[in-house]
Amino acid sequence: MDSNPTEPSRRRLLSLAAATGIATALGGLPAFTASAAPQRPADAPLPKGSSRDQLWWQAPAGENSMIEQGLPVGNGRLGALASNDSGRELLLITDVTMWTGGLNDTLDSDGQFPYGREDFGSFTLLGRLTVDIPDHDLGAVSGYRRTLDLAQGLVTTSYVRSGVTYERQIFASRPDDAIVLHFTQSGGGRYTGSIALEGTHGESVKGTSFGAAFPNGLRYGAAVTANSSGGTVRVNGPRIDFSGCKSLTVVVSGGTNYAPDASTDYRDPSLDPERLARSKVSVAADHSADTLLRTHVADHRPLFEQLDITLGTSSAEQRSLDTWERIKARARDGEPDPELEAAYLQFGRYLMIAGSRDSLPLNLQGLWLDGNDPDWMSDYHTDVNIQMNYWMADRAGLSQCFDALTDYCVAQFPSWKKLTQDLFNDPRNRYRNSTGKVAGWTVAFSTNIHGGNGWWWHPAGNAWLCTTLWEHYEFTRSRSHLEKIYPLLKSACEFWEARLITTTLPGTSQEVLIDDKDWSPEHGPQDAKGITYAQELVWVLFDNYRTAAQELKKDSAYAKTIGGLQKRLYLPKVSPTSGWLEEWMSPDNLGETTHRHLSPLMGLFPGDRIRPDDSTPPEIVKGATALLTARGMESFGWANAWRSLCWARLKNADNAYQLVINNLRPSIDGDNGSAPNLFDIYQVEQGRGIFQIEANFGTAAAVIEMLLYSRPGHLELLPALPGAWAKSGSVTGVGVRGGFVVDLRWRDGRPTEARIRSVGGRTTTVAYGDTSRTVTLKPGSSVTLRTFA
Numbered sequence: 001m002d003s004n005p006t007e008p009s010r011r012r013l014l015s016l017a018a019a020t021g022i023a024t025a026l027g028g029l030p031a032f033t034a035s036a037a038p039q040r041p042a043d044a045p046l047p048k049g050s051s052r053d054q055l056w057w058q059a060p061a062g063e064n065s066m067i068e069q070g071l072p073v074g075n076g077r078l079g080a081l082a083s084n085d086s087g088r089e090l091l092l093i094t095d096v097t098m099w100t101g102g103l104n105d106t107l108d109s110d111g112q113f114p115y116g117r118e119d120f121g122s123f124t125l126l127g128r129l130t131v132d133i134p135d136h137d138l139g140a141v142s143g144y145r146r147t148l149d150l151a152q153g154l155v156t157t158s159y160v161r162s163g164v165t166y167e168r169q170i171f172a173s174r175p176d177d178a179i180v181l182h183f184t185q186s187g188g189g190r191y192t193g194s195i196a197l198e199g200t201h202g203e204s205v206k207g208t209s210f211g212a213a214f215p216n217g218l219r220y221g222a223a224v225t226a227n228s229s230g231g232t233v234r235v236n237g238p239r240i241d242f243s244g245c246k247s248l249t250v251v252v253s254g255g256t257n258y259a260p261d262a263s264t265d266y267r268d269p270s271l272d273p274e275r276l277a278r279s280k281v282s283v284a285a286d287h288s289a290d291t292l293l294r295t296h297v298a299d300h301r302p303l304f305e306q307l308d309i310t311l312g313t314s315s316a317e318q319r320s321l322d323t324w325e326r327i328k329a330r331a332r333d334g335e336p337d338p339e340l341e342a343a344y345l346q347f348g349r350y351l352m353i354a355g356s357r358d359s360l361p362l363n364l365q366g367l368w369l370d371g372n373d374p375d376w377m378s379d380y381h382t383d384v385n386i387q388m389n390y391w392m393a394d395r396a397g398l399s400q401c402f403d404a405l406t407d408y409c410v411a412q413f414p415s416w417k418k419l420t421q422d423l424f425n426d427p428r429n430r431y432r433n434s435t436g437k438v439a440g441w442t443v444a445f446s447t448n449i450h451g452g453n454g455w456w457w458h459p460a461g462n463a464w465l466c467t468t469l470w471e472h473y474e475f476t477r478s479r480s481h482l483e484k485i486y487p488l489l490k491s492a493c494e495f496w497e498a499r500l501i502t503t504t505l506p507g508t509s510q511e512v513l514i515d516d517k518d519w520s521p522e523h524g525p526q527d528a529k530g531i532t533y534a535q536e537l538v539w540v541l542f543d544n545y546r547t548a549a550q551e552l553k554k555d556s557a558y559a560k561t562i563g564g565l566q567k568r569l570y571l572p573k574v575s576p577t578s579g580w581l582e583e584w585m586s587p588d589n590l591g592e593t594t595h596r597h598l599s600p601l602m603g604l605f606p607g608d609r610i611r612p613d614d615s616t617p618p619e620i621v622k623g624a625t626a627l628l629t630a631r632g633m634e635s636f637g638w639a640n641a642w643r644s645l646c647w648a649r650l651k652n653a654d655n656a657y658q659l660v661i662n663n664l665r666p667s668i669d670g671d672n673g674s675a676p677n678l679f680d681i682y683q684v685e686q687g688r689g690i691f692q693i694e695a696n697f698g699t700a701a702a703v704i705e706m707l708l709y710s711r712p713g714h715l716e717l718l719p720a721l722p723g724a725w726a727k728s729g730s731v732t733g734v735g736v737r738g739g740f741v742v743d744l745r746w747r748d749g750r751p752t753e754a755r756i757r758s759v760g761g762r763t764t765t766v767a768y769g770d771t772s773r774t775v776t777l778k779p780g781s782s783v784t785l786r787t788f789a
Helices: 007-019 273-285 289-304 316-320 323-333 338-355 385-389 391-395 399-423 461-476 479-499 532-552 556-568 618-631 637-649 653-664 694-707
Strands: 054-057 071-074 078-082 088-095 127-132 142-149 154-161 164-173 178-185 191-198 209-213 219-229 232-236 239-245 247-256 308-310 443-447 453-458 501-504 511-514 518-520 523-528 680-685 688-691 708-711 714-717 728-736 740-747 750-758 763-768 771-776 782-785
Touching (some): 071 164, 071 338, 078 178, 127 178, 154 289, 178 289, 191 209, 191 219, 239 247, 247 273, 247 289, 316 323, 323 653, 385 461, 385 637, 391 461, 391 728, 399 479, 511 556, 532 556, 637 653, 680 694, 708 728, 714 750
Parallel strands (some): 714 763
Antiparallel strands (some): 054 142, 071 078, 142 154, 164 178, 308 728, 501 511, 680 688, 728 740
């Protein structure tokens, strides 16, 4: 292998890509396809990330603890966990479309979907990359340090050996669609070792690449290349050897022939992933590592800088600790560490930028795996998990990252609709419509990327997905987004029009519409009618659809029909037995008091039909508060995040903050909490925990919800500001429902300045305490408020 590919060879590769059709692109989500050369930034100095946007550690990750200690990089499609071991760098590489399984359209004997790795399928690793540098083992080096720069999307490792400082940088470039490792030294040092790229499914590596296919027809492949200054770099069978190199650059890429198109069974048969990977790494390697890094930072940093947050100043002692020691100290000492707490939010934003750009949305583990057998297949759970993944995006200045979820739902919609109409009313399905009618679409509790469902039917899953898609419209006021999701909203309404049944309220003559036999996720009876979870979701689905039809000037007659159904929907009452908001249209609690799910509180969060103001009967607010109190303050990370968001809606700052801190405490031996790399760990059994990413996003969303609450036409400043952050702080770039972005400063627990900028909204009230004022703006304009009585 030439250590420096020539320009003629680069032109030949580009011509080959065009001539062979590997640049094929389908409509919808971009997959692993060839693209135009990225715009290269000018030779301006690379910006230095501030220390508050940097996390650091004093030891590498072990090969058996990558999910807790490996550092994540990603370009929205291609990701990796890096070990940062001085003598043996290990990257566990993923492509978000790397899935086994298929459509899974044959029901089990109970009328529910199979749910296993062979039928439903699983997210899996794409490959492993190792860079062995034998004489740089940890025992031979000193001054070891590794850093994750959130602002630049960059992992850096440094150490000293024989008086020479060695440094490596790792980043996943979206413009170049590749992962880059760059090894340098301060002068006089040399790198000697080998590079190996391996598959994880028994593939045969051919030189510097491999390609294969799953039984489901999904083809995949990966490739690696390397070049150096000084020394030699050459292919030696299934590995690359390098010797005496002053610097070394390694470029790896890969992917699949997945296509977001139901009409082609979610495949692009013309795409050769291995060949395309070889082209991508060769083209990228034609540029210097410095140019590749500048191109990557120019893409990543503007997104990261769309929000900035300061929650106060940490002590010098806290700042002196590495990230893992700092997490442990926060839990041990009970002292607020506002810079760490702000960094937790920014880490969530980093994961969103790295994991959700132009391909599929984030699943249970985002882009990051340590093996091919993740719990629950690392699927898309539709009863909170995939929704929670995106609660943060618009609030935290990352609306662009939401599009992956929208495009996924649009691409899956034809399959979901066909499966619903073919299978939902199967006589074995305990959730079938007793009306005998079926229309529209819904999903199961789990979905894959092949249009398939897994586990049990989830009737209200359509309403929750539609509500999540609608909320993105409320933040952005994007008409094109509304037009894209309108068919899903209307079709979901058609499903519920066919499903709802009529009942007479006991002791009255009043007839209401209720959900048929259903399950309040994920506990209690499996045949309850009128569960609060579904009633709340269907109410808001109908409300959103009516608004969408009005704004798009479509289907006025059908919108009127849906309005009539909405008026007849039963809405939950307070149990005279428990004093809680009812969960099962029954005064009795039919499930677990401290259950992880907050299914009956959908109207509090993510909905806001239940509000602690004059618009909601006080007994309903009191009942919701009592139920939330009964659920407790200790649970899994994502459940704590949801609780925190609900307490923020109730303006209880102490509880909302405590739940954030509960998620920040260290996970030891698989306990619930934060791993050394800040991944949230979910304890599945004593001594074993797994990574679930939605807690990282949900907790970040809770931080923002404590600072700003919004609904269309109303914005409230500092509704649940905890004392730990009250002295002084600021946040810029917060998305607001109704089409605004807010910059906010505060001191001594009171706002001192709020700048409201319109991104499509026109009128909103801005409230603090008992005072409010109305702001009217043209799109693109702003106003700054500085007086708060």
